[in-house]
Amino acid sequence: MRILIVGGGMGGTILANNLARRLRGELKTGKASITMLSATDQHMYQPGLLYVAVGKMSPDELYRDQASLLESSIRFEVDPVTKFDLAGNNVTTESGKRHDYDIIVVATGSRPHAEGTPGLAEHALQFYTEEDALNMYRSLQEFEGGRVVVAVGVPHKCPMAPLEITFMLIDYFKGRGIMDKVQMHYTYPIGRVHSLEPVANWAVPEFERVGVTYETLFNMKEVTADKVISEEGTETDYDLLVTIPSHKGMAVIEENELGAGGFIPTDRQRLNIEGHDNAFVIGDTTNLPISKAGSTAHFEAEALAENIAATIKIGTPVRDYDGKVFCFIEAGEGRATYAMFNYQNPPDPKPPTKGMHWFKTVYNKMYWASARGLL
C-alpha cells in the first residue's frame, strides 16, 4: 500500500509520523510505504510569527529541518507536486518525476493574499511570512502614536489572530510607554467581533475594559494611504494599519482545478476529497467551514492516520473527524484563554489567566514534539 503525502506542514508531518508508528510492521515488511513530497526542506512553526511581529520570538526559533522531524521509515523528497491525476492515482512533480500511489493525502496549506484587496499589500502591516512579521516589528518600533486599525480579510488563517494581535499590540505599546498616544480600532467582517459567538461575547467586555473601539460588518474593499474603505460603504482612517489578510489555497490546487480558491471540497467526517475514496485532504487545504488553524490540521491528521491505518489493517475506517479544534487566545497583560470546540459543541472561553499564557509560551517550544507525533 503506497501512501503519498503532499505537503510537509503541520498536518502532513503529524499524519506521516502517526502513520509510521501505526504501520511499523507493514513498513518493515514492505507491505506499506509512506512518501512525503514537500516544497521545502524547512518546517516552520507558523503560529510563532505572531510573536515575531511584536518582538517576542526570533525567526530562527520557528524552523527545523523537515527531515529531522520525520520517522526514519518515511521517504522524504523536496520536490513539489505540479500535477495531480486523481483518476490515474498519480502525481507529477516539479522535477518531472511521477509518483503512483494507492492513497494520497493533500496537505499543501494556504497562503496570505493581501494582493486581492487593492492597496492593502502596499499600506498594511501583516505577519503571515517571516519577512512580513519582521517588517511589522521594524515598523512598530518607528511608530510614535496615532490611530491603529486592525482589518480582517475572508477567509483567513488562525481565527484568533485578529483578537490576539490587538491585545498583543496594546501590550507592545504599553511596554514602550506610548499607549496613551495610541487609539486601537478593531474591525471585523461579520456582525460581531468574532465568528464564534461565545468568543465574541468574551472579547467585547475585554475591548471595552482596555479601550479598544470596534466596528463590525466591515469588509475591506480598498485601502489608500490613510484610510480603509469597506464593501459596506463605510470608511475608517488610520495612522498604522495592521491586517489579517484574506487567504487562498496553494496555486497548484487551483491550477489542477481541484477546488475554488485553492480549497478542495472535502467530506467533513471522513476527510476524503468528494468523489474519491482514496484521496484525502487535511489542514488549511480543505474547504470545510471550520477554523484554518494548526490544531485543526493536527486533530484531522490524528483521525485520518487512525482511519488509513485501520483501512490497511482491517479493511475499514474506524472513526469520523468530529470537527475538533483547540485555539489558544493571547489576551494581553501576560494572560491567555482558549477556545475548544467541534461540529456539535461551541466553545466556552474562560476568563484569561497568566497560567494559560505560560502554557502557550511553553507550547511554542513543545510544538516540535507535537510535529513528531509525540504530544
Added chain:
Amino acid sequence: MELIGQMKLAEVGDELEVLSTDKGSADDIPEWINKVGHELLDSFEEDGVLHLVVKKTK
C-alpha cells in the same frame, strides 16, 4: 463569514444557499446583504437550521 468568502469566489448572478445554526446569522446576513447590495431571494428555517438563499448582484 463563510458566505462572505464564497461570495468572493462566485460569479455575478450566482445563487448561494447558506445553512446555519448560528443565531446571529438570522440578522447579520440580511443586514450584510442589504448593505453590500446583493439580493436575498429566500429565507426559511427547517429542523432548526436557517436557510438563506442569496444572489450575487455585483
